[in-house]
Amino acid sequence: MPVEADVIAPSTQDKYLFGKLAEAALMLYARSLCTSYTIMGKGRKAIIGNADNFWLHSSKENSFDLTHPQSPSSEAISPRLDLMTSTTPITLDPQKTALVIIDMQNFFLSEAFGRTKGAGHDAVKNLEQHAIPAARKAGVQVIWLNWGLTDKDLDLMPPAIKRAFGFEVVLDNEDEEVETDTAEGDIFREHGAADDPKVNPQDTVVLENGKDKRIYKGLGSWCGNLELPDGTTVDGGRLLMRDAWNSALYPPLDTLYEEGIGCWINKDRMSEKGIRSLLFAGVNTDQCVSGTLTDAFSKGYDCVMLKDACGTTSPSFSQQCIEFNAAKSWGFVATCADFARGVENMASQ
Structure with a gap:
């Protein structure tokens, strides 16, 4: 003979705890690289990322939600910025x-x-x-x-970055390496002929990448007085300082x-x-x-x-x-x- 049992309605506290457990379970899914779950009537959803940094993907709209809510089950933010990109729509939090x-x-x-x-x-x-x-x-x-830049930045600047903007060398009339300190305190070695009449001042700026030696004289170098399109002149200052x-x-x-x-x-x-x-x-x-x-x-x-x-x-x-x-x-x-x-x-x- 079956035993009858009283049906006990869940209390408000029980509902709250159940909701928290469901949310915690959902966040466990988010810890994987890409875990999918289904929301009835709304198509397939995916959580991409981890518990601290994740996107939501909707297969129905083929779109990504990049609003970074507190949890995947959080209410959609408003206002939100829907942006059409070259591949798929995305949603941003302004x-x-x-x-x-x-x-x-x-x-x-x-x-x-x-x-x-x-x-x-x-x-x-x-x-x-x-x-x-x-x-x-x-x-x-x-x-x-x-x-x-500051002068301290120049002192700590890696060689690869300095090379991109040119660097100065001293041209010597001996066929041997010459070591010299530039105004920036850097040491370079180069061959050359200082008395050669064919050598112009800008030729002491080394650039092997095809850039204009007249303006790429090294980070922190003086740009001199420059003429603007309206005919006025301006002191250009030191390069990118x-x-x-x-x-x-x-x-x-x-x-x-x-x-x-x-x-x-x-x-x-x-x-x-x-x-x-x-x-x-x-x-x-x-x-x-x-x-x-x-x-x-x-x-x-x-x-x-x-x-x-x-x-x-x-x-x-x-x-x-x-x-x-x-x-x-x-x-x-x-x-x-x-x-x-x-x-x-x-x-x-």
Whole structure:
């Protein structure tokens, strides 16, 4: 004979404990590299990452949620930024996102240094017209990441970085190695002929990579007086040193910065401020931009390259290579217009 038992309704405390146990079980799934679970009526979901840093993927929309909630079961944030990329839609938390603008400085873009109009200048326009206004509207932090060296930085600068900007040698009329200290205190050895009438002063700057010796005279070297397009002259200051004219932001970005948009951070001084997702812009795409992006990727940041806000003077395949890897390996690729549209759509949420 079956035994009848009283049905006891769960208490509020029991419901709370059950909910916590369910959430804990879900977080255990998140500790694996990629663990899937099903939500009835909503398609297949996946947790990618670990308990402290994870994305949510929806097979129904083929989209990634990069908002970094406290747990996979947390309520969706609002407002959120839905961004269409070249491969898949993604969702960002504006409060955890920053637009990182790299090296948009006079030395790299100004006509005073013989720079001709190109992809970098197109990137300036796209930032001015689309990306920066969108960031301001969405509350996305703008970070200006630039060169701004000190003499101490020069003393500690690795040789590979110094080589990229040229270095000085002393030309001697003897066929033997000459060791000398430059103004920066560095020691170089080189052959040469100081009395040779064919030798010009700029020939004491060694560059084997095809760059212009007239402007690449070494980090910290004096740029001299420079003529601007309007005919006025300006003291260029020391190359890429802090507070020098050549290190200032290229117009009109300098005005946007002075209006209070974003914060200025010198190289190697970027710190975490609750930011999880980074939108990348700047010059040169295949050098400082990609180097910063891959560093951020290795440190666990979400990386989105705004391809038309990046430019380079290198061959076109250099840009294509970075865009390909940014989309396929390091994160995602979008345009400034994509970003602006995503911000506009936030208003309808």
